[in-house]
Amino acid sequence: MIEPTDPIRKEPATLHARLALHARTQPDHVAVICEDREVTYARLHQESNRTAHALLAAGLGRGARVAYLGRESEHYYDIALACAKAGTVLVPVNWRLTAAEVDHALRDSGAEFAFVEPRLAGVLERVRDGLPELKTVVSLDEDDQLGAGLLRWKAGSPDTDLDPGTTTDDAVFQMYTSGTTGLPKGVVLAHRTYFTFAEAMGAAGLDWIDWLPEDRALISFPGLHSGGIAWFMFGIVAGSTNVVMRMFVAEEAVRLIKRHRITNTFAAPAMLGMILDEAAASPEAFASLRKVVYGGAPMPAELMRRCVKEFGCEVVQMYASAETGSVVTCLTSAEHLAGGPKAGSAGRVCPGNKVRIIDEHGEELPTGQIGRITLWTPATFVEYWRNPKATSEALHDGWLYMPDAGYVDADGYLFICDRINDMIIVAGQNIYPVEVENALYAHPAVAEVAVVGMADERWGEIAKAVVVLRPGLEATPRELSVSLRGRIADFKIPTRWEFVSALPRNPTGKVLRRELRDPIRS
Numbered sequence: 066m067i068e069p070t071d072p073i074r075k076e077p078a079t080l081h082a083r084l085a086l087h088a089r090t091q092p093d094h095v096a097v098i099c100e101d102r103e104v105t106y107a108r109l110h111q112e113s114n115r116t117a118h119a120l121l122a123a124g125l126g127r128g129a130r131v132a133y134l135g136r137e138s139e140h141y142y143d144i145a146l147a148c149a150k151a152g153t154v155l156v157p158v159n160w161r162l163t164a165a166e167v168d169h170a171l172r173d174s175g176a177e178f179a180f181v182e183p184r185l186a187g188v189l190e191r192v193r194d195g196l197p198e199l200k201t202v203v204s205l206d207e208d209d210q211l212g213a214g215l216l217r218w219k220a221g222s223p224d225t226d227l228d229p230g231t232t233t234d235d236a237v238f239q240m241y242t243s244g245t246t247g248l249p250k251g252v253v254l255a256h257r258t259y260f261t262f263a264e265a266m267g268a269a270g271l272d273w274i275d276w277l278p279e280d281r282a283l284i285s286f287p288g289l290h291s292g293g294i295a296w297f298m299f300g301i302v303a304g305s306t307n308v309v310m311r312m313f314v315a316e317e318a319v320r321l322i323k324r325h326r327i328t329n330t331f332a333a334p335a336m337l338g339m340i341l342d343e344a345a346a347s348p349e350a351f352a353s354l355r356k357v358v359y360g361g362a363p364m365p366a367e368l369m370r371r372c373v374k375e376f377g378c379e380v381v382q383m384y385a386s387a388e389t390g391s392v393v394t395c396l397t398s399a400e401h402l403a404g405g406p407k408a409g410s411a412g413r414v415c416p417g418n419k420v421r422i423i424d425e426h427g428e429e430l431p432t433g434q435i436g437r438i439t440l441w442t443p444a445t446f447v448e449y450w451r452n453p454k455a456t457s458e459a460l461h462d463g464w465l466y467m468p469d470a471g472y473v474d475a476d477g478y479l480f481i482c483d484r485i486n487d488m489i490i491v492a493g494q495n496i497y498p499v500e501v502e503n504a505l506y507a508h509p510a511v512a513e514v515a516v517v518g519m520a521d522e523r524w525g526e527i528a529k530a531v532v533v534l535r536p537g538l539e540a541t542p543r544e545l546s547v548s549l550r551g552r553i554a555d556f557k558i559p560t561r562w563e564f565v566s567a568l569p570r571n572p573t574g575k576v577l578r579r580e581l582r583d584p585i586r587s
Contacts, residue, residue: 152229265417
């Protein structure tokens, strides 16, 4: 087999080969900054070599799963790149999960080895007896010194380069889904995931989303999530500097943007809203930014307006998922116009990708008709680990069947109506929650809202709105219902209302609609 290569660098499209290249060509360039500690490309290459040799000395074979249970730091990315060099697969486990959820990720992945923060060791110990495949656990820290346990464990290992024999199509990470529709599934991602998008954009001469060697990227999205680790690895592939947050705190994000002259970042809309609401947020704080990219959830129109105005740089939307592996569509900065006809879309398909809308029989629908979104992208995931049934349901002849409903307009822009499973059917009429939510956001008292379907004996389902009001403002169900008249069809207006102080969200900011559907709340 001839190994695919990056057309610009003429280097194999694998993470270990790209890191070795940067270590040779720009050894003193800073690769990672975490809590003001700086790691150059030469040092990152050297330390991840040692970690990789130590993993192999521990008896791990090619494709073995290595779990990580802790927060992000330079040591997390050392381990991630070491797994690429050893031919093993990193399984990040969200440190916010319960013991039962940690048990599922470790059991499902069959992890043989685990790195763990001492403060989370108790969670691991509670489930370890039931995990016969987990043979070794290494503490990351010692005596409250970050990474000391990792350094002691690999002390004495050589720092020479390794050749794992892996190709661009081999697995490197296994990310677990948020479990919004059932037990989390292990999404297996290959090295190519982190190369194909930038290559295709560069070949097309486009810079809708790009990474430059001189960039300083803020890794604000959790690195234990596919979006966070992707943003970091895109930066590593480009040879830029990555400023890593151990966990997202809006006040700290503003400080880091200003201190390190951040040029780009990726975040969920809710995170961007929190950053803008910080007292320290100002044009001066954001003066270094050239590009802010968001995704993972719809962007309310008012927040979009604030982002464009207050960040003072290009604001770009991307549509992606763990399964797509990379960016599929993009709404460019120029298209983020208040009231613009495309501002509510997910943008145009990016070079190298394809989008198709199908009906329930798998037949392609004409322009403008709502159906299931299917995608073709060279970055797509390899499989759901140990779950061939789910894999075959999601992948058909290379096309990825998304859980989202939407349509493509005459200009080729993708509009996402909602998740297939979130659609509400009232007396045979389809209601897409996002449409109702967007209409409710027009009310000045509404800060946040989520609309879900509730079972009903007469209508099959009814729409329920769960609302967070702005501080100091009030609104009644009747006032909100009246405000919707003429904006959406009468059958789409919620008939049940609940007011809460905050919407339940998972660690990446997505609203947990299943909790809002819980009949105990109603």
